[in-house]
Amino acid sequence: MSQTNYDPNDYEQEPTPKKSATGKAAKHVGEKVAKKAAKAAAAKAGISIGWPVILGVAAVGIIAVGLAVSLVMIVASTSTSEETSYEGGLGFWGGEISEIGANEIPAAFIPIYKAAEEEYGVPWNLIAAHHRVETVFSTIDPMVSPVGAEGHMQFMPCTWTGWNHPTCGGLGAGNIPDGEKMDPAVIARYGGYGVDANGDGKADPWDIEDAIYSAANYLAASGAADGRIRDAIFAYNRADWYVEEVLGFADSYVEGYVAIGGGTGGNTGVEVVDVGNQWIGNSVYVFGGGRNQADIAAGRFDCSSFVHWAFAQVGMDLGPLTSTSTETLKHLGQPVSPNDMQPGDLVFFDTYKIDGHVGIYVGDGKFIGAQTNTGVAIADLSQGYWLQHFNGRVKRL
Structure with a gap:
């Protein structure tokens, strides 16, 4: 995962337009402004209102509606949503498992992903996709990367325990004794993301529950719980190819995904x-x-x-x-x-x-x-x- 000292708040937000009824809002605001302008004009004119006054009031109303529509459109265009979409939308996130997911994901992991989703608000299929990309569902051996990322979800020790640990620097391998690395109190002191999910008193990157919950914790802090899916994936491993790969698996693991291709090609003779x-x-x-x-x-x-x-x-x-x-x-x-x-x-x-x-x-x-x-x-x-x-x-x- 993250191999340098990343700030989970350091992301590029992709703004998406608010879901809005801009037209309705503009019309409503415009009508209110026009009515107010008409009343004011009538009051000025007293009880004698002729065609010149009526036409003048109508002109004021039209101008007011135009200004109101412009104002609403400007506000709508400059507002951004707290949630961020990606190509494919958020509709598939956290849905029912697909046939691809059921065939590929070891069944024992699925309840843990879903419990972590419940705890941190991070879609279960996103967590599963990270697990797939990082260690092919914990099947690689050894589960230690060349730069020192370790465990089921490939955490750098400094990200797990906290970059404020006095030994942390560089790529984040640190020199943290296991007793400190897995101590929830030490992790809290140094601002790490390791979690004691199974309540055994240790936050262990080699324990599958702890690792999955910790990944959800990190992704949530990086924006996934707020819908900033791309930001969160990029924070986990800052490479564009990694983002695309995780998104691809995450989409395929839930119903609603339509596979591109597949099937057999027969024999072409080539x-x-x-x-x-x-x-x-x-x-x-x-x-x-x-x-x-x-x-x-x-x-x-x-x-x-x-x-x-x-x-x-x-x-x-x-x-x-x-x-x-x-x-x-x-x-x-x-x-x-x-x-x-x-x-x-x-x-x-x-x-x-x-x-x-x-x-x-x-x-x-x-x-x-x-x-x-x-x-x-x-x-x-x-x-x-x-x-x-x-x-x-x-x-x-």
């Missing part, structure tokens, strides 16, 4: 396309995955490692596996017009960055690739998300 069908429904997306034989054997890929693997199966070497990325792949082969795409061509998409995603064209407007929400799957680039993000780059190897 070997590099068809070879990937074995991983459909039998793989997971892991950013940076697929670059060793253990990952490949387990079906853990990101988009570029899957492409590298698929071409390797047909005898084409796309360069060193450990350094393959969308940046290296986009410089290979010959450029092709999108109008002339053929099965086996590489297609690129602008997602978290320019050329942030790559897949292999299948034909009929489809491509196969390792997608965040589905693992290896067939997706449709002729409509929806992938059409919007297809950047026209096509390479033939």
